Structures are given as structure tokens and as C-alpha cells.
Amino acid sequence: RAKLMRYAGAATAGTVAYMGYHVYNAVALPGQKQADPSKPHLVIVGSGWGSVATLKTLDFSKYNVTVISSRNYFLFTPLLPSTATGLIEQRSIMEPTRAILRKKTHSSTFVEGEVIDVDPFKKTVTVSTKANSYKELGVGLPAVTQEIPYDKLIMGVGSTTNTFGIKGVSDYALFMKEVEDSIAVRKRIMDCMEAASTPGLDPETRRRLMHTVIVGAGPTGVECAGEIHDFVQKDMAKFNPEVVKDFKVSLLEVQPNILAAGFNQTLVDYATETLKRESVDIMTKTMVTGADAEKVYATRTLADGTKENVEFPYGLFIWAGGIGLRPVVKNLFAKIPEQNESRRGLRVDEHLRVIGADDFWALGDCADAKLAPTAQVASQEGAYLGKLLGEVAKLDDLKLERSKETDAGKIAKLDSQIHRAEILPKFEYAHQGSLAYIGDDRAVADITWFGKQYSSSGFLTYIFWRSAYLSMVFSFRNKFLVAMDWTKAIVFGRDLSRE
């Protein structure tokens, strides 16, 4: 009888899970109407913070939407440093663009490719799609370049890593911008650990291999230092204590302080002290001048103002020293006369319209709205643009109706409606604060809450950091995966195997 009860219990659980799965699918994947080809063609370039926020608030019934992006997923960048040490798996912070589009009321087109040119006067974008070659299946598709016309364009191509042309940096540094970067860093950490464990290795080489040099002490550089420290001290130390004795991180920063933007001095001091305790050597006022396969070269300004040359032998060298513009954006500076003097990004007005071009908006890191290049800014701009494009569609509909109307009374009514609709809301940024993980289960936070500024640091802030990021991660699926990864790391530790 007990056996029967167990079978019945298992069968009930199975049925509930099966039904739950179908309910979830019905909610997650609602029916979709076909896009109306007669509607204006809206092209959105990019699938990052800005563009995806636009997709969230955009009314897809108003446009025939095409999304073009060089990667077919959204990446939750704030947790990228955690993936480099295996705390979180890379795929847990990636959300496929097609899954995002599938949840909308109307179907749309996704093209995986790189926009290599924009003609804002002819209203076309030139896209280069990747070559898909499945030779073993007998299917081969060459790379194609094609021109796609648009009625409205939103540009959200983000930024690149900027090495400022410093000799050797692009050849020898690893970066922390894309998923491939984090995979490369994870592999290099393992390579260094195993190479440093080689029997008979001279102590100097071992010290070099166990030395991580991070350039740029903004939130990304600081979080990388904290995550690598945790990985080495909490996990590597259990299995390979010998090499861990030689572990050291040097954090180089040209400014006089770490976390120069977004955090108050008390938090900066707290972060500095915490990192020092974690064997992170903080070298401020230190400018990198070059790098080769084994050393990073820098000039350091001392307290009395004199300068000294310093060398940092390394096993792992991470460059988090700044961002730059993508070529497609630089080309637009040359093409649009009003943008000839632009430097930081496409200059936009208070409606995020690209100055000097019609029906063209830009957002995020590639736009210059006189705001910091952050996910927070990009996502607020994106949410605003999604709604704004709805208002623009209403205005266009009214203008079309007006052009066809012959009745004088109706024309007057339409004119006043158009007049009202032309007053579009302006973009206003609301800063919600800054957060950074500094290692050893501690974080710093400068938060704006109901217009007031609050600062906090330590373990509780770290719990807040985790819950804030978990709530911000894009989908339920990603939230679940990130929570599972954190739990897995607490129970089993991070994985030390080398791929």
C-alpha cells in the first residue's frame, strides 16, 4: 500500500509538472499576429541594454520591426566579471534575442549581422551577415552584404574597448566586454594555475604566473579584482594551496582614486581598504605605457610629484581601461555635417534624435546625451524611445488622415490634434545609484531612494547587490539560472577544470 501511495505521489507530481510546463509555455509564448508590411519599417540596431529596453516598451502593432545585431542575444554585463571565475555560467546571463521578440504581440524579423554603414539621407543600413558554413551537412552560405531600407532607425551599437593605441595592449591584454572575453579570462586563470604548479618551476616565473594585472579601477576593474580574489582564496586555495601563496593582484589606475565616478569618498576609502586586505595592490596615478608577453610597463606619479617607471610581470593581464566608438558611428560623424565635431558619440537632442538626420534616434554608449555610458542610462533611454516611437506613430497616422481629409471642420479638428501630438515628452534621466562588488562577500552602494542619497558598504550591501542584480536579470529563465549558479558555487565551489 505504501508503494502504491509513492507511485500515486510520483504520478501526481509528474502530472502537475507537465501541466505547469504547458501553462508556462502558453504564458511565455503567446500567439503572435503577423507584422503589417504596410506599416513604417522600424530598424533597431543592436541587442544590448538600450535596444532591448526599446523592444520591451515598443508597441509592435505600430511598426514593421527588424532587429539587426552582431550577436543574437542580450548580455547582462554587470554579472560578466562573475562568469570569468566560473561563479556564474556565461549562458545564465545571455538571453536569446529571438526569445525576446517571440513574446511580443506581432511578429518581427531578426537578422544576425553587423551594420557596416548607415546612409541617413537615403535611409538605408548596410548589413554584413556572417558566413554560415555547415560543411559536414553539405550546406554552405557565403557571407552577404545587403542594403536594408528603413523609415525609422534606432541605433544602439554600444561601444568597443579602447586601448588608446598603447603599444602591446591589444596584442597581450584580455578584455572584459563580451562573453568571449570572459571565456578567455577563465581559461587563462586555469592556464596560469596549472603552469605555476609545474614541478621544478623557478620561483620567479611562478610568482609572475600568479600575478594578475588589471588596468582600470572603475567598477569593472574593481569587480574583476574582487571576483578573482574570491576564486583563488575560496576555491583554488582548497585544492592547490602551494601556488596560492604567490597569488597577487595589481590594480592600476591613472586617476588618484579607484571607483572615480559614481561613489562618494567614504565608499572609495572602504573599497580601497577592503581590496588591500585581499592582497590587491592598488596603484593609483599610474599610467600604462606599454606591454609585452610578460610585463606591463607604466609610469607612476609619486606623492612629491616625481615620476618613476614601473614594470609588472604578469600571468594574467586584464584591460578595463576605457571604451571607444565603433567604426560605423565614427563614419556617421563624417557623413552628417552637424556631427562633424562629435567625439563621445552621436550627438542627440532631448528626444534622443540624432542631430542633423531625420527619423534617426541613438541611445546608450553610442549616443552622446551628456550622460555616463552605463546600462542604467541605456535602459532608461531605451524604455523612453519605445514609448516615444508609439507617440510618433500616432502623430504620423494623424498627419496621413489629415492629408486625405477634405472636410474643413474635420481638418481643423485634426490640425488641433496634430498640434497637441507634436508636443512629444522629453527624455529625463533618473539616476538610481551605483553598485560594485569588491570581493570577500562585500559590496559598496550609493543609492538614490525617493530623491535622497544613501550610502552603504559591507556584507549586507553585498546581499543587496545580489538581490538587486537578480531582480534586474532579464527573464525568469535567467533569474533561475543565476540563482542556481550561486547556489551551486556555495555547495560545491567553483569548477577548477580546464577546458
Ligand code: FAD
Ligand atoms: P550594448 O549593451 O553594448 O549593446 C550593443 C549591441 O550592439 C550588442 O548587441 C552588439 O552585438 C550590437 N552591435 C555592436 N556593433 C554592431 C554593429 N556594427 N551592427 C549591429 N550590431 C552591433 N553599467 C551599469 O549601469 N552598471 C553596471 O554594473 C555595469 N557593469 C558593467 C560590467 C561590464 C563588464 C561591462 C562591460 C559594462 C558594464 N556596464 C555597467 C556598462 C553597460 O554594460 C553599458 O553601458 C551598456 O551595455 C550600454 O548599452 P548599449 O545598449 O549602448 O550597448
